Amino acid sequence: MSKKILIIGGGVAGLSAGIYAAMNGFNTEIIEMHDVAGGQCTAWDRKGYRFDYCLHWLVGTSQGVFHEIWKETNVMNSETEIIDHEIHSCIIDKEGKEFIIYSNIDRWEKYLTELAPEDKESIQKMCTDMRKSALLEPFAAPPELRNPIEYIKILPQMLPVFNVIRKFGKMTCKEYFEKLNFKSERIKTIFFGMYGNRNFSALAFIFMLGWFHQKNAGYIKGGSYPLAQRMVEKFIKLGGTLSFKKKVEKIIVENNVAKGVLLTNGTKIHADYVISAADGYSTIFNMLDSKYISKEIDFAYKNWELFTPIVQVSFGINKVILSNSPIIIYLPKEKLIGKTTLENGYSIMNYSFDTTMAPEGKTTIILRYESPWKLWENMDAKAYKTEKLQIQKDATAHLEKAYPGISEFIEVIDVATPKTDVRYTGVKDGAYEGFMPSKDNMMKSLKMRLPNLQHFYMAGQWLFPGGGLPPSAQSGKWAVQLICKKEKQLFVFKK
Numbered sequence: 001m002s003k004k005i006l007i008i009g010g011g012v013a014g015l016s017a018g019i020y021a022a023m024n025g026f027n028t029e030i031i032e033m034h035d036v037a038g039g040q041c042t043a044w045d046r047k048g049y050r051f052d053y054c055l056h057w058l059v060g061t062s063q064g065v066f067h068e069i070w071k072e073t074n075v076m077n078s079e080t081e082i083i084d085h086e087i088h089s090c091i092i093d094k095e096g097k098e099f100i101i102y103s104n105i106d107r108w109e110k111y112l113t114e115l116a117p118e119d120k121e122s123i124q125k126m127c128t129d130m131r132k133s134a135l136l137e138p139f140a141a142p143p144e145l146r147n148p149i150e151y152i153k154i155l156p157q158m159l160p161v162f163n164v165i166r167k168f169g170k171m172t173c174k175e176y177f178e179k180l181n182f183k184s185e186r187i188k189t190i191f192f193g194m195y196g197n198r199n200f201s202a203l204a205f206i207f208m209l210g211w212f213h214q215k216n217a218g219y220i221k222g223g224s225y226p227l228a229q230r231m232v233e234k235f236i237k238l239g240g241t242l243s244f245k246k247k248v249e250k251i252i253v254e255n256n257v258a259k260g261v262l263l264t265n266g267t268k269i270h271a272d273y274v275i276s277a278a279d280g281y282s283t284i285f286n287m288l289d290s291k292y293i294s295k296e297i298d299f300a301y302k303n304w305e306l307f308t309p310i311v312q313v314s315f316g317i318n319k320v321i322l323s324n325s326p327i328i329i330y331l332p333k334e335k336l337i338g339k340t341t342l343e344n345g346y347s348i349m350n351y352s353f354d355t356t357m358a359p360e361g362k363t364t365i366i367l368r369y370e371s372p373w374k375l376w377e378n379m380d381a382k383a384y385k386t387e388k389l390q391i392q393k394d395a396t397a398h399l400e401k402a403y404p405g406i407s408e409f410i411e412v413i414d415v416a417t418p419k420t421d422v423r424y425t426g427v428k429d430g431a432y433e434g435f436m437p438s439k440d441n442m443m444k445s446l447k448m449r450l451p452n453l454q455h456f457y458m459a460g461q462w463l464f465p466g467g468g469l470p471p472s473a474q475s476g477k478w479a480v481q482l483i484c485k486k487e488k489q490l491f492v493f494k495k
C-alpha cells in the first residue's frame with residue numbers, strides 16, 4: 001500500500017505539493033476549507049463579469065526553473081496564451097501628470113533620459129542594475145538537497161547578480177533612490193511617492209523590472225481562476241483526492257511525529273506525512289499549539305512586517321473601454337476612500353486586454369488600495385456594511401475622474417475587503433502575500449521543516465518574504481522531493 005500524504009490547503013502551494021505527491025505514487029489528499037481551490041489565486045463571477053484577485057504577472061512564463069514547474073503542474077500547456085504588456089504601469093501624480101514604466105528597460109531608459117536629461121547617469125546605473133538582475137536563476141532543488149556542484153554551476157552566470165545583491169540587498173527603495181541621487185523633481189516625486197514611505201526592499205523593485213525586461217513575467221490569458229483549475233485538473237487526473245469545506249483545526253502529533261489532522265467537525269484523518277500549505281501563522285501557532293518554533297520563526301513572526309491588505313472594488317461596465325496601460329496608479333491629492341487614508345494612492349486595472357473577463361461589448365475594471373488591518377479587525381457588522389457603501393461611493397467618484405461619464409454604464413459594483421480575504425483563505429491579518437520584502441528579510445527564507453517535528457513540512461508563501469505564485473508552487477514541489485528522499489525513493493516530476 002502506498003503511503004499517505006495529507007496536504008492542508010488547496011492554494012497554489014497545496015495544489016503543487018498534491019500534483020508532485022500524486023506523480024510520485026503517494027496516496028494524496030488535499031483538505032481545503034473553502035468550496036473552491038486556488039486560495040489567494042482566485043476570481044469570482046458577477047452577472048457575466050469576472051473579477052480577478054491575483055494574477056498580474058507570473059515569473060517563469062518563458063524560461064527557467066519556475067517555467068518548468070508551470071509546465072509540470074499544467075499551469076502552462078500548449079493552449080495557454082501569454083500576454084506580455086509593453087507598458088508595465090502608468091502613474092498619475094498629484095498634478096495629474098502621466099509617468100510611464102515600460103516593461104522593456106531599454107525603452108524605459110530612453111523615456112527617462114528624455115524626461116530628465118540631468119539624471120542620465122543615475123538612470124543608466126539603475127537600468128544596468130535591472131538588466132543584471134534578470135540573470136538571476138533560482139535554485140531548482142530545496143536547500144537540503146543541493147550539492148556544491150549546483151552552486152558552482154550557476155556561479156559564473158550569477159556573478160553580476162551577486163554584485164547587485166551585495167550592493168542593494170540591505171537597502172530600502174528610499175535608500176536606493178537617495179543613493180542614485182536623482183535631481184529631477186518629477187522623477188523624485190514619482191519614485192518617492194510610490195515607494196518612499198515604506199520599508200520596501202530595493203532588490204524587490206530591481207528584480208521585478210528585470211523579469212519584465214526578460215519577458216519572463218507575463219500574464220496568462222484567463223487569469224487566476226483557470227490557472228488554479230488547470231492545477232486541480234492535473235491533480236485529479238493523477239488520482240489525488242481534493243476535499244472541500246473541511247477545515248483543519250489541529251495537526252495530530254504523537255512522539256513528535258505528525259500523524260494526521262483533526263478537522264473542526266471532529267473527524268480525524270490519519271496520514272504518514274503532513275504538509276501544511278495553509279496560512280503560516282495558523283499552522284505554527286494554532287494547529288501545532290506553538291510547540292515547534294525555532295528562533296528564526298519566532299523572530300520572523302514577531303518582527304517582519306506583513307503586506308498591508310487591500311480593498312478591491314470591482315466594476316462591471318456595460319461598454320467597451322480601452323486603456324494603453326493595464327494598470328494606472330494614481331497618487332491623488334485627496335486622501336480618503338471610506339475610512340482609509342491613501343498612503344500609496346490607488347490603482348485602476350482595466351481588463352480590456354483579456355477578453356475572457358467580461359461579456360462582449362463590456363469591460364471589467366478594478367480599483368484597489370491598501371487598507372491597514374487594524375481598521376478592519378474589530379469592525380462590527382453594522383459599521384462594515386456602512387463602510388462598504390461609502391467605499392462604493394468614493395471609488396465610483398475616482399473611477400468617474402479617470403473615465404468621465406462612466407458612471408451611467410456601471411452594471412455591477414463588488415467590494416472585497418481585507419475581511420473577505422481572511423474569511424475565505426484564513427490569511428493572517430489579510431496579508432495577501434505574507435511577509436513584505438524589506439531590507440531586513442530580502443533573500444532570507446524560513447525552513448520547510450520545524451524543529452523536532454518529524455514527517456511534517458511547511459509549504460507556501462509564508463516561507464519566502466515577498467510571497468508570490470512561483471515560490472509557493474516551488475515549495476510544494478520541494479516538500480515532496482524531501483519526502484521522496486526520506487522514503488529513499490527516486491523523485492519523478494513528469495507524468
Ligand SMILES: Cc1cc2nc3c(=O)[nH]c(=O)nc-3n(C[C@H](O)[C@H](O)[C@H](O)COP(=O)(O)OP(=O)(O)OC[C@H]3O[C@@H](n4cnc5c(N)ncnc54)[C@H](O)[C@@H]3O)c2cc1C
Nearest residue numbers: 009011012013033039040056057248278432460461468469
Ligand atoms: C491582490 C493580489 C495580487 C497578487 N498578484 C500576484 C501576481 O501578480 N503574481 C504572483 O506571483 N503572485 C501574486 N499574488 C500572490 C499570490 O497569490 C500568493 O502568494 C499565492 O497564491 C499564495 O499561495 P499559497 O498556496 O501559499 O497560499 P494561499 O493562496 O493563501 O492558500 C492557502 C490555502 O489554504 C486554505 N486553508 C487555510 N487554512 C486552512 C485550514 N485550517 N484548513 C483547510 N484549509 C485551509 C485556504 O483556504 C487557501 O486555499 C497576489 C495576491 C493577491 C491577493
